Amino acid sequence: MFKHKILNVIVAAGLLVMIGTAKATAANTHFAKFNALPGSVTAGSLPESSPFTFSSLNFSQIRIADRASQLNLGEPNSGGWDMITANETGVDAGRYLFIPFETSEAGVQRIDLKTGLVKTLVRPGTQGFTKGDASRWTPWGSYLTAEESWEKGSAKGRLFELINPTTAAGSADSRFVHRSIVPRVAHEGLAFDKENNLYFVDEFNGGSIYKYVSASPAATTGNEYFSNGRTFVLQINGGDNADTAGSFIWIPITDATGGPIDGISVMNADGTIDGRETAKVVKGTGYQRPEDIEIKTLANGDEMLFVATTATHEVYSINLASNEAKLFVNRSTLDKSTGAPVGTSLANPDNLAIDAVGNIYIVEDQPAGMADIWFARDANNDGVADSVARWASLSTIGAEATGLYFDKFDANIAYVNVQHPDSLVDSTIMISAIPEPYLASTMPESNPVSPMPESNLISAMPISMALSVMLAGVGLMGLVAGRRLKQNP
DSSP states (O other), X not given: OOOOOOOSSHHHHHHHHHHHSXXXXXXXXXXXXXXXXXXXXXXXXXXXXXXXXXXXXXXEEEEEEEHHHHHXXXXXXXXXXXXXXXXXXXXXXXXXXXXXBOSSSOXXXXXXXXXXXXXEEEOTTGGGOOSBOOOEEOTTSOEEEEBSOOOTTOSXXXXXXXXXXXXXXXXXXXXXXXXXXXXBOOOOOEEEOTTOOEEEEOOSEEXXXXXXXXXXXXXXXXXXXXXSEEEEEEEETTSSOBSOOEEEEEEESSOTTSOOOTTTOXXXXXXXXXXXXXXXXXXXXXXXXXXXXXXXXXXTSOEXXXXXEGGGTEEEEEETTXXXXXXXXXXXXXXXXXXXXXXXXXXXXXXEEXXXXXXXXXXXXXXXXXXXXXXXXXXXXXXXXXXXXXXXXXXXXXXXXXXXXXXXXXXXXXXXXXXXXXXXXXXXXXXXXXXXTTHHHHSOSSOOOOSSXXXXXXXXXXXXXXXXXXXXXXXXXXXXXXXXHHHOO
């Protein structure tokens, strides 16, 4: 874990206060302290720089990156900012955020939380990369993303590894590698368990849930991890079924080296394996557009895999120790604010996130005025939620919230993207669960974070903006110092 410096220029403190606070190990979170919103925010009622209504007045938001600023700086950026992860291990752990572009010509960008610099690491369209969706840090210190685009005979549906995500200066020296041992599917969520098995899904009506088991789970490089391994598909209650809970097993769809199994594996023309068609051969259980996945560790050490299925408005919990799958949330789950079933208020669950104490958050794929983030309460961790509560609501016209990610080193910081707005200005929003004045009111509509040297920041701003930020900076400097003292005794 690295320690951020306190910037010497007051205006820079005003711009980067949330980014510039020191990281703290996760101990407790204030994100779970809120009063449920009774309904969604009105579409278009909030500025795009502060686009969320929250369920607590203590929550604050600040835009730390936006597409318009990147284009103005000459950075190639096709928009469609999707899932978020950070460099969770290694040197400067927690310093960077990584985001893929879910566009026809996809790429990957990195946000430096220390300097504010945002760089495109994978130029849109590199190696024909399309519909970048998945975003996951690896146990050996690299970055994975994948394509949410697959149909029989396609050349897509690929998993990619960015080998040098923290050290690459930009797209010219980044190393972006297709890991062909993983069968082709329409990727969305990725997750590693404690044994370093990699879980993934096929985002498709009838799509399955998969597990890749490397022959070298303790690998220190992607070349080693992906050199040999077997992929399995989830089968519940004997398989040949859909949208099912119950006892499960994992059925192999490749051999131990990742190669085909005669009479089972369905091959693509390029010699890779079609994960979707092969799952059908072995009667893998299908779900209706399984999208994001997350793994939660229970108090007894067991791990539970959560899967959002968008088309059926459900979330499933899969206990990887007891081999039992349950329906975690659906429209019959109680709405905390009404005491009645949530019904159609919950629609198209897409992304999932887990906070520092293990609470599950469900992000909807809905238009503005309906695009909500829900908090799911499961007090006894049995894999069935007791209730859901509307935690946040997005106002931006044409957009959906994506990639909610809770900081692994500060339990009261989270990040979320605002994707494909009508303005075409995708944004990354930082959320704080601790009351922090000045944030929402002082930040300009365009991205305040600049890669320019600190001494040049003030001269580049309009006078009114500079004055506002300077005045805010006086209070924010005290705020930074206070948080540093509390987090670093």
